[in-house]
Amino acid sequence: MPLMDHLRELRNRVVKALLFVALGVVVGFWQFELVWDFLQRPYCALPQSSQLDSDGCNLIYTGIFDAFFLQFKVAIIIGIVLSCPFWLYQLWAFVAPALRGKEKRYTYVFVGAAVPLFLSGAALAYYITEKAMQIMFSFGPDGSVPLITMDNYLSYIIMMLLVFGAAFVLPLIVVLLNFLGVLPHEAIAKWRRMIIFVAFVFAAVATPGGDPITMMALGVPVVLLFELAELIAFLHDRRLPRRDPYAGLGDDEISSIDDEEDETSIAPNR
Numbered sequence: 001m002p003l004m005d006h007l008r009e010l011r012n013r014v015v016k017a018l019l020f021v022a023l024g025v026v027v028g029f030w031q032f033e034l035v036w037d038f039l040q041r042p043y044c045a046l047p048q049s050s051q052l053d054s055d056g057c058n059l060i061y062t063g064i065f066d067a068f069f070l071q072f073k074v075a076i077i078i079g080i081v082l083s084c085p086f087w088l089y090q091l092w093a094f095v096a097p098a099l100r101g102k103e104k105r106y107t108y109v110f111v112g113a114a115v116p117l118f119l120s121g122a123a124l125a126y127y128i129t130e131k132a133m134q135i136m137f138s139f140g141p142d143g144s145v146p147l148i149t150m151d152n153y154l155s156y157i158i159m160m161l162l163v164f165g166a167a168f169v170l171p172l173i174v175v176l177l178n179f180l181g182v183l184p185h186e187a188i189a190k191w192r193r194m195i196i197f198v199a200f201v202f203a204a205v206a207t208p209g210g211d212p213i214t215m216m217a218l219g220v221p222v223v224l225l226f227e228l229a230e231l232i233a234f235l236h237d238r239r240l241p242r243r244d245p246y247a248g249l250g251d252d253e254i255s256s257i258d259d260e261e262d263e264t265s266i267a268p269n270r
Helices: 003-030 032-039 066-082 084-098 101-137 150-179 185-190 192-206 212-243 256-269
Strands: none
Touching: 003 032, 003 066, 003 084, 032 066, 066 084, 066 150, 084 101, 101 150, 101 212, 150 185, 150 192, 150 212, 185 192, 185 212, 192 212
16 A cells, blocks of 8 residues: 555544544543542552541542543543453554464464453552552651542552553563564573563562562562563474474585475476
8 A cells, every 4th residue: 555545544543443432431431430439449448548537538639620630531541441442453453454374363362361461460550559558658757647639649550550561461572572583582591680680670660659569569470471481482482493394404405395396396397
């Protein structure tokens, strides 16, 4: 296709994806209370959340429009999540014509494994948030009352969910690159120590709290997943020489495939 046709196709796909996201945002406004109650449970489980009012969970806001913008942000998040099958399909429909058969098969496997990995990381983040906040609040002096704004807490919990979910998908990208022949196992094994070091540095920098509990809760599972990715890459690369018709041949030897090609080229002349 010419360049302008590609751009028109991309525009149509983006417009369709945004329409589905907009419908999801409408549903997000409708189900705001349900989702917000779910998001604030880790904070509400802490005793510090009820110091201003013993009968409820206290999250404050300081601006006139803060409550509206909070509901709008939550609705957008809900809309993106609910409409993800539709906008992911639009993305796939735009990219798929350029992929080969093997690349399409690997893409199906990648998406099928990426979804449960992302959800597993997000679930771990949701569980560890209460523990991390409890540790951070423990450093407050006696008599102090934490006044956490709704916007600050929403940014914190969403960042935790996204960082943990995305980090759990990174080892899967390593496996995909290995299967496509871009990243061999030798390269992964060579940089193993550096990968482990970078994983913990990433966990320390990317987590919004920066506390050791959150860092270890993210760093250890990511390292274990990278070790699993390396094992899969090792097993995959180990099978490659068996499928290679030129494996084990010297520089001056001829393979059986070359013999077959010569016979095929001579046969019509006979």
